[in-house]
Amino acid sequence: xxxxxxxxSIVILAAGVAYAADQTPTPEPQPNxxxxxxxxxxxxxxxxxxxxxxxxxxxxxxxxxxxxFGPAIGIFIPTSNAVQDTFGSSWTRFGLRPFLTEVPDRxxxxxxxxxxxxxxxTDQAKLVPITAGLMKGISQRKDMLTYxxxxxxxxxxxxxxxxxxxxxxxxxxxxxxxFGMVFDQRWQLEARYEYMTKFAGFDFSAFSISIGLxxxxxxx
Numbered sequence: 001x002x003x004x005x006x007x008x009s010i011v012i013l014a015a016g017v018a019y020a021a022d023q024t025p026t027p028e029p030q031p032n033x034x035x036x037x038x039x040x041x042x043x044x045x046x047x048x049x050x051x052x053x054x055x056x057x058x059x060x061x062x063x064x065x066x067x068x069f070g071p072a073i074g075i076f077i078p079t080s081n082a083v084q085d086t087f088g089s090s091w092t093r094f095g096l097r098p099f100l101t102e103v104p105d106r107x108x109x110x111x112x113x114x115x116x117x118x119x120x121x122t123d124q125a126k127l128v129p130i131t132a133g134l135m136k137g138i139s140q141r142k143d144m145l146t147y148x149x150x151x152x153x154x155x156x157x158x159x160x161x162x163x164x165x166x167x168x169x170x171x172x173x174x175x176x177x178x179f180g181m182v183f184d185q186r187w188q189l190e191a192r193y194e195y196m197t198k199f200a201g202f203d204f205s206a207f208s209i210s211i212g213l214x215x216x217x218x219x220x
Contacts, residue, residue, distance in 0.1 A: 074210025188212035
């Protein structure tokens, strides 16, 4: 499991690098400003110094790539009757998501960190999926971007259900598929299905709906 967590960390790092590479523009070549000397120019006339034929490095404009992030909140609805009977029919979902100001027309790495919690006064459950995978844009409209994504990774579970005699902390595997929309490059709405391996005898697979807000940017 430790090796699996290290692999996921590497994938998340690769996602950030891939995003930065997509966002960093390729510098345009500088035009050649050298002037040809007339053919009848005397031989002793000195040529232009080599350093005047190129723009100084300090004068070239540097554009930094930006990563956009923000919190998300929503509901998590388990598909298992046993989970609903023990912990409740709907859970609170919190998350930290990368936000899109444009959607790629090809598959690209992405990652996701979520937190699901339920406490009915007797039984408690907390799940923290950490997943990474691929996403692809569907529409390119600036006022309403749409995209889809598939992710996979581990989740950490903390279950304390005295009503059924179950108490466990540990790890499982999460796979999810997402359809999302971004409005005016600021608000995000997502619908997701998550499949989870059984943990403490429960199947926590579920549907979830969340809304997010772009809050801060990180320059690379």
